[in-house]
Amino acid sequence: MAGxxxxxxxxxxxFAKLINRGPARAKMPMKITEKIYKEYVKNYEPFPWDRxxxxxxxxxxxxxxxxxSFIRYYKVxxxxxxxxxxxxxxxxxxxxxxxxxxxxLIKEFMGKEIKYMGVGLxxxxxxxxxxxxxxxxxxxxxxxxxxxxxxxCKEWPVEENDVCLLLDxxxxxxxxxxxxxxxxxxxxxxxxxxxxxxxxxxxxRVYSMAKTGGSPNVHPMQSSLFYRxxxxxxxxxxxxxxxxxxxxxxxxxxVKHEYFERKQACFYLDKKGNVFEKSKYTGLKGAIKxxxxxxxxxxxxxxxxxxxxxxxxxxxVCNRPQPTHSKEEWLKMRAEAKVY
Numbered sequence: 001m002a003g004x005x006x007x008x009x010x011x012x013x014x015f016a017k018l019i020n021r022g023p024a025r026a027k028m029p030m031k032i033t034e035k036i037y038k039e040y041v042k043n044y045e046p047f048p049w050d051r052x053x054x055x056x057x058x059x060x061x062x063x064x065x066x067x068x069s070f071i072r073y074y075k076v077x078x079x080x081x082x083x084x085x086x087x088x089x090x091x092x093x094x095x096x097x098x099x100x101x102x103x104x105l106i107k108e109f110m111g112k113e114i115k116y117m118g119v120g121l122x123x124x125x126x127x128x129x130x131x132x133x134x135x136x137x138x139x140x141x142x143x144x145x146x147x148x149x150x151x152x153c154k155e156w157p158v159e160e161n162d163v164c165l166l167l168d169x170x171x172x173x174x175x176x177x178x179x180x181x182x183x184x185x186x187x188x189x190x191x192x193x194x195x196x197x198x199x200x201x202x203x204x205r206v207y208s209m210a211k212t213g214g215s216p217n218v219h220p221m222q223s224s225l226f227y228r229x230x231x232x233x234x235x236x237x238x239x240x241x242x243x244x245x246x247x248x249x250x251x252x253x254x255v256k257h258e259y260f261e262r263k264q265a266c267f268y269l270d271k272k273g274n275v276f277e278k279s280k281y282t283g284l285k286g287a288i289k290x291x292x293x294x295x296x297x298x299x300x301x302x303x304x305x306x307x308x309x310x311x312x313x314x315x316x317v318c319n320r321p322q323p324t325h326s327k328e329e330w331l332k333m334r335a336e337a338k339v340y
Contacts, residue, residue: 032078032109040108040109068265076194090162092106093119093156096169097118098120100127100130103116116137117136119141120138120141121140121230143173153178156182163193164192166183166194166196170243171197172233172235173232180247183250184252184311192306192307195305201216202299203296218234251312252309253308253310259300259302259303261301263277
C-alpha cells in the first residue's frame, strides 16, 4: 500500500514538472516502474526533428522515437539506475547521442546535476542549440577509422567518467575495437559501459535460414558498399559471445547480459494520449512465436549488457593479442583462445 502511495505522489510530481507547474526535481526517489515510465512518455514532447513526416519508413510517420523504441529506452533506464546501487552517477558519456532522447531521460530520472557529453559524427545547428538548452556538451569526431570513407578521428576530451552509453551503435562499426578503446579511456576504473544492439540470432532470421537458406549477414544494398554518407549503415550484428570477446579484449568484464524483445513500433498513444501496445504476435503463428521467444532467450531480437572497466586502456593495449602477419603466431593465438 505504501509503495502505491509513493508511486502516485511521484507521478503527480512528474506530471506537474512536465507542464511547468512544479519545482525542479532532484534525484529519482524510487525505482523506475513501467507505470511511471508510461506517464513520462505520455507527456513527452518530441524534438522537432523527431516528428517530421519525411522519415524514410512510412510506418514510423507521426510517431516519435521514444515510442518507437519504447522498451529499449526503458531497459537502458533500468540499467542506468543499477549503476547507482553504490556510488551515485555523476558523469555520463553518450556515444552516438542522436536524437537526444537519452539526455532528457537522464536529466529527468537520474538528476539534472549529472554531467553529460555526447560524442558523435556531425551535429546540425538545430541539434546543437537544443542540446545546449539541456546543458549537454557535444564533441564531434569519427570513431570508426576503418570505415571506407572515415573522417577525422580526434582525441576525446573526456576521462574519469562513471558511465558510458553505446546504444545501437556497435553494429554500425566496421571494427569496434577503436571505439571501445576510446570508451575505456573515457571511463574511470570501475566505471560502466551500457550497450544495446541487435541480436544476431532472432527467431525470424533463424527461421528464414532454416526454411530458405537466407543469410544472417547485412544485405549488400543496405551496406556501405552503396551508402557512404554520415548516417552509417549496419556493418554486422553480434552474438552474446562475440560481444563478450570484444569487451574483454578492450579491458571490460561483462557483469550482466539480457536478451529482450525490442517490440519496435509496437507502442502507440491512444485517443486519450495513453500508451498502449499493439502486439505483433497475432494469430496461431504469432502465438507460437511468442511461446518460442519466451522459452528460448537467444531467439529474441535485441540485447543489452552492462560491462565494468577492469583494466585501463594504457595497460590493456600492451598485454592483449596483437595483429600479426605470422601464420604460426596467429594459429598459436587461436589455440590459446580455444578458437579452432
